[in-house]
Amino acid sequence: MQQRTQLILTATATFFAGLLTGATVLSDVLREAPPEPVSAPAAAPEPAPPPLDVAAVSEPEPEVEPEPEAEPAAEPQPPAVSPEVTDELAARIQELTDGWGRMQAELAELRQRIALVEQREPEPESDEAEQIQRRRPASPAEQRDALLRAGVTPDVADDLVWQRSQLSLARLELRDEAARDGWLGSARYREELRRINEQRVPIEDEIGVDAYDRYLYETGQSNRVAVDSVIPGSAGEESGLQPGDVIERYGDAQVLDFQDLREATSAGARGELVPVAVRRGGEVLEVWLPRGPIGIGLDAARVEPGG
Numbered sequence: 001m002q003q004r005t006q007l008i009l010t011a012t013a014t015f016f017a018g019l020l021t022g023a024t025v026l027s028d029v030l031r032e033a034p035p036e037p038v039s040a041p042a043a044a045p046e047p048a049p050p051p052l053d054v055a056a057v058s059e060p061e062p063e064v065e066p067e068p069e070a071e072p073a074a075e076p077q078p079p080a081v082s083p084e085v086t087d088e089l090a091a092r093i094q095e096l097t098d099g100w101g102r103m104q105a106e107l108a109e110l111r112q113r114i115a116l117v118e119q120r121e122p123e124p125e126s127d128e129a130e131q132i133q134r135r136r137p138a139s140p141a142e143q144r145d146a147l148l149r150a151g152v153t154p155d156v157a158d159d160l161v162w163q164r165s166q167l168s169l170a171r172l173e174l175r176d177e178a179a180r181d182g183w184l185g186s187a188r189y190r191e192e193l194r195r196i197n198e199q200r201v202p203i204e205d206e207i208g209v210d211a212y213d214r215y216l217y218e219t220g221q222s223n224r225v226a227v228d229s230v231i232p233g234s235a236g237e238e239s240g241l242q243p244g245d246v247i248e249r250y251g252d253a254q255v256l257d258f259q260d261l262r263e264a265t266s267a268g269a270r271g272e273l274v275p276v277a278v279r280r281g282g283e284v285l286e287v288w289l290p291r292g293p294i295g296i297g298l299d300a301a302r303v304e305p306g307g
Contacts, residue, residue: 140165150215152207160206170196209254213305216256222300223256224248224279234295239287241278241294246301248277248284258298265292279303 140161147157174192178184204212216223227245230237247255250264251274268274273288 146215146219147207149218150207150211152211152215156207160203164200167196167200204256209256210305213254213256217302217305220302222302223305224301224303225255225258225261226299226301227296228299229297231295231297235290235292236294236296239276239289241287241296242280244280246279246303248279250274250276250289257300261298265294267291 143164144157144161147160148154152160171193174189174196175184178186178189178192183189203215207215213223225247227236227241227243227247229243230241247261249255250261251268253260253264255261255264268291270292271290274291276287276289278285278287
């Protein structure tokens with residue numbers, strides 16, 4: 001019994017050992033690379049078609065007939081002009097000729113008119129003619145009122161108005177005489193007119209500078225010279241003048257117009273320093289300038305005297 005049991009155990013162990021060995025062998029076989037599939041034999045290539053003969057299949061080109069030579073163009077002939085067109089053209093030329101003649105006549109007349117205008121009576125010469133924006137009183141009564149507002153006494157005002165009225169009458173008489181006798185605009189007429197104007201005394205000399213300053217202001221005329229621009233490097237720039245400055249006095253001379261300033265800068269020794277009163281805004285400054293050209297652009301101004 002014991003031998004039978006050992007035999008069964010031995011047989012069982014042997015069975016399991018064989019089973020284990022078979023499993024091991026089977027796993028090794030499965031790990032090996034699979035066999036390559038057997039490819040089918042390649043088909044034999046088909047023979048290539050014979051090369052295409054291009055000459056055999058190309059169509060023949062059509063024959064090109066030569067172009068006929070162009071015949072030279074005939075020279076253009078002028079169109080025939082009918083007698084009616086010739087007559088119309090002649091009439092047109094005559095019309096243009098007549099128009100040219102009329103234009104020449106009108107041009108000659110225009111030249112004569114220009115010559116007459118150039119021979120007109122020159123404007124009366126006066127020291128007040130250089131005033132800018134001058135608006136003189138229209139009537140003797142207005143002149144008298146302006147003089148009175150300027151501080152002139154009634155007797156002096158009446159005398160000034162009378163003198164100027166007489167000078168105006170003398171100029172009218174001279175013009176009428178010259179026009180009647182045919183010497184208006186001639187040298188004789190200008191000489192006679194100059195003699196009449198010389199009899200006129202400037203208002204400034206008759207009533208004084210201060211009253212004349214007030215008279216200019218009351219009649220709406222400019223009574224000062226203002227600085228419009230300053231030339232770089234000039235005496236005006238070095239002295240500090242600025243656009244908008246109003247020149248009141250140049251040295252001892254009161255400046256009311258351009259002529260006053262020109263005469264003041266040209267008088268005395270050139271280069272000497274001169275005190276100049278300048279109004280800038282609401283205050284009066286004093287600058288020093290060498291006598292001579294200031295180097296500024298000028299403009300007229302109207303300032304209330306003593307303001």
